[in-house]
Each structure stands twice: as C-alpha cells, then as structure tokens.
Amino acid sequence: MNNATDDLRIHEAPATLRALAVDRLRGAIIAGRFQGGDRLVERTLCDQLGVSRSVVREVIRTLEAEGLVETQARSGPVVARLDWSQARQIYDIRRLLEAEAAADCAFLADAAVKARLRAALAALDTAFAEATPQALYAATTGFYEVIFTAAGHDVAWEIVQRLNGRISRLRAMTLATKDRRTSGPAHMARIAEAICANDPVAAAKAVREHLKDAAEIARKLLETP
C-alpha cells in the first residue's frame, strides 16, 4: 500500500506569496530590469509586486543574503553593484567547486545520470536558440543541477546557485556579444561528453576551460566601465 500513498502524495509546495515574490524580484534583477545601485523602495515594490510591506521586507532579506541586494544604513536596500573584482572571485570559486563536482559526477555517473545530462543539454540548446535571460538562466541551472546532485554535492550546489544569481546579470549583457552564443554550448557539450565517458580528469578540465572563457568575457564587459 505504500506505493499507492506515494503516488497520491502532493509533492509541490503550495508556493507561498513570499516564494513567488522572491522569484519575481530575483528574475527582474537578473533580467536587468534593475541596474546596480538602483534603490528598492519598499512601498513602491509593494505596488509593483502587489504584496504587502511585510512580504516585501522578507523578500529583501532573502535577496540580501543571496548577495543580490545590499542595504545601506538609513538609506534602504539597493541592487548590489557588480564589479570585476567580485566577478573574478566568483568565477574562481565556481571553478573550484564545479571542477570537483564534474569530476565526482564523471566518476559516479550511471546510465540514468547520463540520460538526464543529455536531456539537460538538449534543453540548453533550445534555450540558447531562444536567447532570453530567463530561459538561459533556467537551462544552465538545470544542466549544473544534474551534475551537482549526481555527484552528491548538495551543499556546493546551494553555494553555486547563489553565486550564479549574482553573476547571471552578466548574461543579459553577454547576450549582446556574439562569440558567447557559440562557445557556451560547445563547452557544455564537452563537459557532458567527458562525464558520459566517465572521465573525471577530462570533465574537470572541460569545466575549467569553460569558466576561463566565461570569465574572460565577463572581464571584457566589466573591467573598463
């Protein structure tokens, strides 16, 4: 009978207003609808999001902890600025964590993981064709989620997700440059290939090359403002 109750169980959380509002505001920041340094006036956000001040304040605390929002004393929350020094550090950390995860994933990957990885890669291709910040964010998140969870690196995945939120505002800018549109999926494919071949060394190397490339593009965008 356990099977039957499992099938009937409602898995989706009933999405609190707060969770929806966090997603909405995070999406707006990532999509570039708020610039770094823009003030986030509480009462204005209440109108824009259609929720009360309590919810807005809790949402701001959440995004503050994610590093997307900074609150200056007596002046209120503003969208965090992103400079090259921060972005470089973020790419450095991602390099460490993702290389390790890809290697472990390559070591552990079975047929099911490989199938999920190929599906994520296909979704990534269609997202790159669509070329909207939201679609790209969702697709890359899906791709790495397979790698990190298959490797058993839950905690690292939390961290990388948070870091990703902070730099994926770059993606909106990066979409303007043409080179990324080709090099991105190619690198991802190389990573997936190495994992499907159960080759940890090659997987880690592919990740490092991918991030070196992405960091280089970010540097060009940010270093001379």
Place this chain on the structure above:
Amino acid sequence: MNNATDDLRIHEAPATLRALAVDRLRGAIIAGRFQGGDRLVERTLCDQLGVSRSVVREVIRTLEAEGLVETQARSGPVVARLDWSQARQIYDIRRLLEAEAAADCAFLADAAVKARLRAALAALDTAFAEATPQALYAATTGFYEVIFTAAGHDVAWEIVQRLNGRISRLRAMTLATKDRRTSGPAHMARIAEAICANDPVAAAKAVREHLKDAAEIARKLLETP
C-alpha cells in the same frame, strides 16, 4: 582639513534591532541552546528575544539563507539538522576555499598582515583557554578573517563564514573531547607560520591537514548517532 573630518566621521552603523536579534539567535543555535529539529515558534521567539514579529520573521529569513534554519511548508521554521553527509561536504568546500586563500595570503603577506595574524593567533590561544563556544567562534572567525581579507578573497570569506555557522554547532560538542583542545591551536600556528614565511605551498598543505583533522573529529561525533 580632510583629516579632521575623517576623524570626526562616525563609522559604526547604529546596529538595527534586526542585526542584534540575528546575532543573538545565531549565537544561541551555535552554542547548542537549540537542538537540530527544534521548532522555532515565531511568537515564542518574540518573547525570548524581546522584539516584534516583523523582526523575528526577517531574522528567520536571514538565518534560513545561512542554512541554520529550515522552514517546512505549513509547519514553520525549525533548526536545521546537521548530519555527517552535510558536514563532510562542508569540510570539503572549506578545504578548497581555505587552501586557496591561505596560499594567496602567503604569497601577498607583508609585515602588517603578519602582525595581524600573530595577534589573531594570540587571541585564539586565550579563547582556547576560556573554552566557551562563543569565544572560540569569535577567535577562529577572527583568525580566518585575516587570512581571507589579506588574500583579497572577500566573496569566499562570505561563503566560509556561512558554512562555519552551520558546523560550529559541532564545536560545542567537540569541546567535550580532549584531543581537539591541543591539535586545534597547533594546526593554526602551523598555518600562520607558513604564511609568515611567505610559503604558499606549505600554507595550503597546513590548511588541508588541519581540516582533515577537524573533519575526522566531526565524523566520529556524527557518523554513529
């Protein structure tokens, strides 16, 4: 005249109630006054902390983002449980980030950094003599803060601080075991020594050994409950 205005400038933020409450509650969790799985009832916390519900809710959002609190749907926030799988991952990530930071710090350290490092090490010794969770937390935080900020790894320092909050509940337990009290400061001294000698390789090695040791102690505590 610029000097005079600089001297008069007020640097300390006037500490919002929220910030105080976050520190207080985080401290209580780290000190072991709440066990993993304990429910954090909002209105009870209002009484215990002496603040309003708005503040408590925002505090909970902050600690939730730090990983110290988890909120289950329809049941409210509880203190996060810490199992060996999570702790092992945390030590793995710290090993990556701290080894890199120690190496960079050793590469960059000048006389001022070395002086601050020695001061932090001295503070650490007195904290180990005192042997309270709060003192140890503050002292180890101070020690690593010198290393990370001197290395210019601000972002990694944010992450490590957050991870530290999650595992420093172990320190309260670890204080019971006698071996840690000797091996801890000895390892820290080795790390400081390598940095003061501007030897990146030795610094990274010392960090890895320290964390290997700390993880081993944690494993003994957590693996068989």
Place this chain on the structure above:
DNA sequence: GTTCGTAATATGGTATACCAACATACAGTC
C-alpha cells in the same frame, strides 16, 4: 473502536499606526 466535530495552536499574509531620520523647500533674521 471508529468517526466526526471542535477547539487550541501556529502559521502565512495583510493592514495600519507610530516614530526616527533624512532631504527639501521655504521662510525669517542678521
């Protein structure tokens, strides 16, 4: 013994009120 209803508790969400801090503009005084 099972089932149903109800009350207590806790939560999510909302609205509102109050206060302090800051900025701006406008007047008043020398």
Place this chain on the structure above:
DNA sequence: GACTGTATGTTGGTATACCATATTACGAAC
C-alpha cells in the same frame, strides 16, 4: 545675500491587530 531655523514629505524600522488556513489533540456520538 548668506546663514539659520522650521515645516513637510518620504523612507525605513518597529509594533500590533486581524483574518484565513493547516495541524493536532481531545472528546462526544455512533
């Protein structure tokens, strides 16, 4: 005309009251 003081509006911080809902326990009815 320059400085000073005040009025006002906006904003963040805090507190409180209220409602709807979910969970749980308890007790009554069958």
